[in-house]
Structure formats: C-alpha cells, structure tokens
Amino acid sequence: MAEYLGWEDYLTIAIYFVLVIGVGIWSTCRSNKGSAHGYFLAGKNIHWIPVGASIFASNIGAPMFIGIAGSAAASGIAVIIYEWIAVYFLVLLGWIFVPVYTSCGAFTTPGYLRKRYGGKRIRIYSSIFALIGFVLFNISIEIYSGGVFLKQLLGWNMYLCVVIILLVTAVYTIIGGLTSVIYTDTLQTVVLIAGSVVLFVLSYMEVGGWGGLQDKYMSSAANETLLNTSYYGCGLPREDAFTILRHPVTGDIPWTGSIFGLSTLGLYVWCHDQLIVQRCLAAKSISHAKAGSLLGACLKIMPFFLYLIPGMVSRILYPDEVACADPETCSRVCDNPAGCSNMAYPLMVLRFLPSGLRGLMLAALVAALMSSMTSILNSASSIVTLDIWRVARKRASELELMIVGRVTVLVLVATSILWLPILEKVQGGMFWFYMQSIRSYLIPPWCMLFMLGVFWKRTTEAGGFWGLILSLVVGVVRMVLDFTYTTPLCGSGETDERPSIIAKVDFLHFAIILAAFTTICMVVISLFTEQRPERKLRRVTWWTRHDKHLPDPDTDDEEVEGDRNQDVIGTMISPNLTDVNKFEIQLPEVKAPSNRFKTACMTWVCGTTGDTVKQSAWEVGDDQRQRERDQSLSENPFWKRVLDISAVITIIITTVLIGYFN
Numbered sequence: 001m002a003e004y005l006g007w008e009d010y011l012t013i014a015i016y017f018v019l020v021i022g023v024g025i026w027s028t029c030r031s032n033k034g035s036a037h038g039y040f041l042a043g044k045n046i047h048w049i050p051v052g053a054s055i056f057a058s059n060i061g062a063p064m065f066i067g068i069a070g071s072a073a074a075s076g077i078a079v080i081i082y083e084w085i086a087v088y089f090l091v092l093l094g095w096i097f098v099p100v101y102t103s104c105g106a107f108t109t110p111g112y113l114r115k116r117y118g119g120k121r122i123r124i125y126s127s128i129f130a131l132i133g134f135v136l137f138n139i140s141i142e143i144y145s146g147g148v149f150l151k152q153l154l155g156w157n158m159y160l161c162v163v164i165i166l167l168v169t170a171v172y173t174i175i176g177g178l179t180s181v182i183y184t185d186t187l188q189t190v191v192l193i194a195g196s197v198v199l200f201v202l203s204y205m206e207v208g209g210w211g212g213l214q215d216k217y218m219s220s221a222a223n224e225t226l227l228n229t230s231y232y233g234c235g236l237p238r239e240d241a242f243t244i245l246r247h248p249v250t251g252d253i254p255w256t257g258s259i260f261g262l263s264t265l266g267l268y269v270w271c272h273d274q275l276i277v278q279r280c281l282a283a284k285s286i287s288h289a290k291a292g293s294l295l296g297a298c299l300k301i302m303p304f305f306l307y308l309i310p311g312m313v314s315r316i317l318y319p320d321e322v323a324c325a326d327p328e329t330c331s332r333v334c335d336n337p338a339g340c341s342n343m344a345y346p347l348m349v350l351r352f353l354p355s356g357l358r359g360l361m362l363a364a365l366v367a368a369l370m371s372s373m374t375s376i377l378n379s380a381s382s383i384v385t386l387d388i389w390r391v392a393r394k395r396a397s398e399l400e401l402m403i404v405g406r407v408t409v410l411v412l413v414a415t416s417i418l419w420l421p422i423l424e425k426v427q428g429g430m431f432w433f434y435m436q437s438i439r440s441y442l443i444p445p446w447c448m449l450f451m452l453g454v455f456w457k458r459t460t461e462a463g464g465f466w467g468l469i470l471s472l473v474v475g476v477v478r479m480v481l482d483f484t485y486t487t488p489l490c491g492s493g494e495t496d497e498r499p500s501i502i503a504k505v506d507f508l509h510f511a512i513i514l515a516a517f518t519t520i521c522m523v524v525i526s527l528f529t530e531q532r533p534e535r536k537l538r539r540v541t542w543w544t545r546h547d548k549h550l551p552d553p554d555t556d557d558e559e560v561e562g563d564r565n566q567d568v569i570g571t572m573i574s575p576n577l578t579d580v581n582k583f584e585i586q587l588p589e590v591k592a593p594s595n596r597f598k599t600a601c602m603t604w605v606c607g608t609t610g611d612t613v614k615q616s617a618w619e620v621g622d623d624q625r626q627r628e629r630d631q632s633l634s635e636n637p638f639w640k641r642v643l644d645i646s647a648v649i650t651i652i653i654t655t656v657l658i659g660y661f662n
Helices: 007-030 036-044 048-059 062-075 077-104 109-117 121-154 158-206 209-218 223-227 255-271 274-281 286-299 303-317 327-334 341-352 357-392 398-423 431-442 444-455 461-484 507-527 557-564 577-583 596-606 623-630 637-660
Strands: none
Touching (some): 007 158, 007 357, 048 274, 048 286, 062 077, 062 303, 062 341, 077 109, 077 274, 077 286, 077 444, 077 637, 109 121, 109 461, 121 158, 121 357, 121 444, 121 461, 158 209, 158 341, 158 357, 255 507, 274 286, 274 357, 303 341, 327 341, 357 398, 431 444, 431 507, 444 461, 444 507
8 A cells, every 4th residue: 555655745744753753842841740740730731722632632543533434434424423422521521520520639530539439449440440441442442443544554564553653652751741742632633633624625525515425325335235136235325324313223323322321431431531531630720621621522523524424435435345245355355354444534545635645644643543642651651650559659759650650651552562463353344333332341330430429429439349340240241242242244144143132232222221230239339338427528529529628638547647648649638728738748858860861861761850859749838829729610700601601502513413414
C-alpha cells in the first residue's frame, strides 16, 4: 500500500511529528512538573478549551476510525448512538460528578471511592481493575487498530509501526506529564478535525449528497454476493440501515439496549473513568471544567460526519472489498474470514484522497492514536502512583513518586508491545462491537457503584465491595461463554449452537441485566450492614457537596495514621480547611545533585530539580489557599447562567438529531 504515498505525504507526516514534539516540549517547559500536583493534574490550571479538546482527542483514537467507519459500512448509521449519547453524559460529568469529585478533593476516581466508602478493599480493587483494563482493553485496542491502519497505509511491519509510535508518545508523556498530554491533544484535535473534514466533504460530494448516499448505499454489495445465491443476503445492506433506534429483537443495535444498556457503559466511560475525569479535574475552576466537558460534548456530534459517512461511502465505492461476504474472499482481501468492513476508512484515505491530503489524513490517524495512548499512559501512571504505590508506601517522597510514575509508563509500553501477537488473533469482523461487548460484561457494576455512592448515602463499603465481586462472577461467565461459542459465519451453512443467553440476549441487553443484578446486591447488602456516620460523608455525595467541612481525618480507622500524613495531592481524606497547617509533615531533605549532568537527569527524567522535597501536597504558607482553590465550587453567576443555557441547547440539538434519523 505504500505505493499510494508520494513525497508530499511523507513531508506532511514529518512536519506533523516535528510540530507535535515541539508542542510537547513547549508545554513541558511552561508547566510545573516537578511535583505530583503539577505532573498528574497539570497544576489544576488548564483552560476550558484544552480540557474539551483533550476529552475529545482522548476518546477519538484509531478505534474510532476503524470501528465507527467499519460498523457504518457494514450496518448503517445506528452505531452513531454510541457517540451522540455521550453528549448527555458529558453534561452530567460537568454538572453532577465533577462538583462532587472536586469538593471532596479527590483527583483520581479510585481516590474518590476510597473517600466515599472508606477501607482499602474497594480502592485497591478499583485501582487494579482500572490498570488491567488499561492494558487489556484501552492500550490493546489502540495499538491493534493503529497497527492495522499503519500497516495498510505504509506497508511496514505492524510491530515496527506500533513500536515507533509508542516510543514517541512515551517520551513526551514521561517528560511532560498531564500538561504535555493536554496541549498535544489540543493540537491533535485540530489535525484530526481538519483532515477528517476534508475527507468528509470530498466523499459526500462524490456520492451526490444525502439523497445519493441513501440510494447508492442500499444497492451496494459485492459482485460475488449478487452472483452466488448461497451468499445472497449475507453481504446486503440492512433494511433499517438509515435508522438509529432499531427493533428490540431483530435489530443489531436494539433501541432498548442503546438507550438503557448503553447508559450504564456511557455513565462509567464519561463520568467515572479516570481517563476522562482527569481532564476536568485539571481545569482551573469548576466553570472551566463545565465549559470543557460541554465543548467535548459538542465535538461528539461530529463523528457522524467525520467517520460514519466516509465509512458508508467506502462501501459504495469499494463493495467487493468492504462488503465481502464469502469467508474465502474476505480472507484473501484482509486476512479475516468474518468480514473486511474494518478496511472502510483506510481504503478511503489510500485510494480516494489526492497526494498530499493522504499525508494529512495519515497525520490525523497518527494523531488519534498518539492522543489516546498518551492519555491512557498518563492516567494509568496516575492510578499506579497515587492509588497503589501510596497505599504501600504512605511516606514516599515527591522524588520517589515521580520516578514510579515514569517507570510505570515504560512498563505499560513494554506490555503493550508484547500484546501484539495476541491481538492479531482476536480481531473480529466488526471491531467496534467486539470492543463494546467486552465492556458490557465488566463495566456496569462499576457504574452502579459510583451512582449509588454519589446519590444514596446509605450505600456501605461492604455492599459496594461484595456487589462488585458477585457481579464480576456473572459478567466473566457471560464473557467466557461469548468467546467459547462463536457466531457462525454468514453463508457457511453451520447451525447456531450457542446457548440462548448468548444467541438471544444482546450484549447491551445483558448490560441492563447485570446493572440491575448489581444494584440489588449492593442495596440488599448495604441495608444489612452498618451505615457510615454523617460526619464521614461530608462532601463525598451530591447531597453533601457544599458542606463547610471535609470528612473527619479518621475516615478509615485502619488508616488513621496514613490520613494524617496526607496524600501527595489530596487524594487521601484531609482535615477541615482551617486546620490544614496542623498536619504539616517535616521529612528529611533530599539534596540537589552535585553536578550539572545529574541535575539534568533529575529535571527531565525524574521530573524534579532535586531541591528540598516535602511530603505535603503544597508549599508551606500556600497549602490552605491552594486547597481552598482546588476544592472550591464557586462560580461567576453570569457565566454559570451562560453555561447552563448552553448545556440545555446542546442536549436539545442532540435529541432532535436522534429523533430526525429515527
């Protein structure tokens, strides 16, 4: 495929790499990365535009190009519900959940769970679960889809493509922390949108607008499908291809699942997942967090035009490849007997765009992969450092925490590379549904844990923990069955021998069942266990977010001493704001290195100058003001009204769009 690229394309790619590395270095120099507060939260000083752009770029990775375009090519526009429903949840993030996270001083989602429920079990379990999820799902999905794309575009070995990108992203993630990630995400969002808009406009004009798209898509099929009656019907477009809310039984994305089942996935991904929440928590104020989440919500409307329509056009222009139904033909075209719809977007880039623009789109695709990878690596590093390492070493110095954060990134990069051979064997015909089905089996219990924790003060630690364990067993059983009994290939003549729980219960419907089961378990167990005292629920629920005092410093009886030592950026429970200075801890000083070489290493590798480091999260004399600013929910009345009206308008527009295409 590399013969499709000219010297103009390679020049565009080279300019892009130089630019993104330059922005990463610039953002690194302007930020306070010498402390955990600066490295993991960008000093809580990020403007709303970079926050919103980073939310969009963190989620719009290579799986979006592969998944949304491929699913649209295979079954029509219904897959866009995954994007448009995110608009509602991003509004909930800014208006409901971020105020709770901010008011209690939690800067990681496992840290919030520890504050809300107490004890060690849920916090450690959530940290480990999040880390495993990053490795098995987020990183693996990104590197697989990115590797497939680059292999198609450049003709290079997939391992070489992925290793180069991982190393580049790891370098500026390690050096710059969250500030570098957010500012490079902002640049990459611009590149993504610019390249995708060009492809959308050209492809939309090619098929004659919306009317031409509807007519030509419904008649697009591979010649072999039309000529061979044994495969007739397998590779034809669905009759409901231009409907978003489809039949609850016969629809491939049933409306009951897309509204109710997808809500449990969306709530977790957009309101509870560290990957997204961390961006809003880095905002300079609650108003900037709201505006950033609202900007991200507005940008989520765009994938319909940027990825979905080009994917459908690809089926019209290249039906013999994108719409193949014969397993032997599909294996010959894309090495996947289940189908080749995942090639929809790469083929548009390679064959449809003129020279020079191909390079721009390749830069956009690389930007998508790098944006998601840097966000994932930084978030995973935050969780390991703040929610796992700090549990084991409560008195760890700033220097030690910074080193652990950077080593974590390197370990995750190495693990990601080792996953490539496994990922090549588990690819599916429609990659998007493969991703979402896995999440449906594991995420709903976590969604309910957060929802009950925020809105029902009666929820107890025992109820939350054992509800997670019981629902995990149920979800894993379904997942194992799903992998054991595969769907027969269309036209193969094989009988469907899958159990009814697999064949007749869509994975989105199963998410509803799992969420209901989890809720019942957590509620029942909570009612039979002792409720947490009101003094330990200050600022950790929606109803107590405006409490004048923080939870008592002895929130967890087994960790009283650890609480008094204060978490590095406030993720541990803190005392009342007026008494912060009483708990200042004096630790042995860490002297600066004696020569310039060591100083440089400390500055760029470890993230600190090597000057005296204190255990406390903020400098002496500034700690109270900093803590008050970081946990403040105050807003300018005028801008609060503007943001509220804008959120309502955005929700109305999204609802109208869903109704129009139904």
